[in-house]
Amino acid sequence: MSPDPTVTESSASDVALPVAAAAPWWSDRRLQALAVIAALALGSSLVLWQKVSGMQQQLARQSEDAGNTAAEARTQARQAVETATQTAAKLAVTDAKLAEVALQRSQLEELMQSLSRSRDENLVVDIESALRLAQQQAQLTGSVEPLLAALRAAEVRIGRTAQPRLAPVQRAIARDLAKVKSSVVADTPALLIKLDELVLLADELPLANAVGAHRDTTATKRQPDEPLMQWSWRWLQALQDEVRTLVRVSRIDAPEASLVAPEQAFFLRENLKLRLLNARLGLVSRQLDSARSDLATASTAITRYFDPAARKTQTATALAQQVMGQMKVMELPRVDDTLAALATAAAGR
Known part of the structure; x- marks a missing residue:
């Protein structure tokens, strides 16, 4: 049996088709586009990989730096804590010292105020x-x-x-x-001199009831020049004075003065001198009240018991009044x- 020519041709054409499809892959545009895209993707991937690698390295360095920084920060924080602790301790000591200084200052101020x-x-x-x-x-x-x-x-x-x-x-x-x-202030030495004069006059003051107290006040008659006549005149004068002393009429304002016996005159004068000396002593010792009292008593005794018409009595009375008047201004001022x-x-x- 002979082969069919139609079938043979058709088969041959069918076989030829695959042979025609076996052309190079790069001749296809789609493949070329895919290749370009792939190449671009690969390049992008390489670039991205490089960037990512750089970023990783940078991140690693930053992480390392951050770690170092953190370690340094921890170290500094530890040091800060230690410093803060030391500062707190020092501050506590300073506060204690400050409180002690304040206490000492207050004590010193109190001491200064006390002083x-x-x-x-x-x-x-x-x-x-x-x-x-x-x-x-x-x-x-x-x-x-x-x-x-x-x-x-x-x-x-x-x-x-x-x-x-x-x-x-x-x-x-x-x-x-x-x-x-x-x-x-009165002159004390002058007052003492006056009191001494009064003491001296106390022995010469005539008593108010003294016999012949006015004998020295009578006028002295002219006596004869012949000795016999002078003797006769003195005898007659003495007789006349004796006759006058037998009876005497006088006015005595103080009855107690007339009762002073002649033998009591000595004690009267001594008592007067004692009063004056007491007044002098009170003046020297600045016992002015006592001196005034004694001087007033002495002045009263002079006026009462002694002849107020006698010159010496008047002098003594005047001295006593002067001393009493000057003693009034002897009061010293007080502070x-x-x-x-x-x-x-x-x-x-």
Whole structure:
């Protein structure tokens, strides 16, 4: 059986088709596009891989740097904690020292205030003692110089302290200083001389009831020049005086003066001299009240028991009145204002 030619051709054509499809792959456009895309994707992948690698390296470096930074931060934090702990400890010590210093300061201020108060109190006590001593010296001496010196010294000392609480004391000192300067004090030696004169006159004062007390006041008659006549005249004069003493009429205002016996005149004069000497002693010792009392008693005795018409009696009475008048201005000024201000300052503290 012979082959069919049609079938043979068709088979041959069918076989030829695959042969024609076996052309190179790069000749196909689709494949070319795919290859280009693949190449691009590969290149992009390489670029991305490189970028990712760079980023990984950068991240690794950053991570390493962050780790180092964290380690350094931890170290610094640890150091900061230690520093803070040390600072807290030092601050606690400083606070304790500050509290101790504050306590010492308060104690020092209290001590300074105590010393200042003690100094002011000592100054007040010292000034008060000096003024009282000066007052006693002034009373003993009868001079205001001790008071003036004490007041001036106190004024200077208070002025140096410059304490406001002592300002009233300073004003009181100024007032007392002006009062002492303007005071008038009697002359004590002159008064003592007058009292001595009165003591000497006490023995020469005629009593009010003395016989022949007025004999020296009568006029003396002219006696004859011849010796016989002189003797006769003196005898007659003596006889006349004796006759006059037998009876005497006089006026006595004080009845007790007429009762003084002649033998009591001595005691009367001695008593008068004792009164005058007591007055002198009181004047010297600055016991003015006692001196005035004794002098007043002596003046009363002179007026009562002695002849007021006699010149010596009048002289003694005048001296007694002068001494009593001058003793009225012998009161020394006192520094009561300053002492009161000092007492107030000491009480206030």
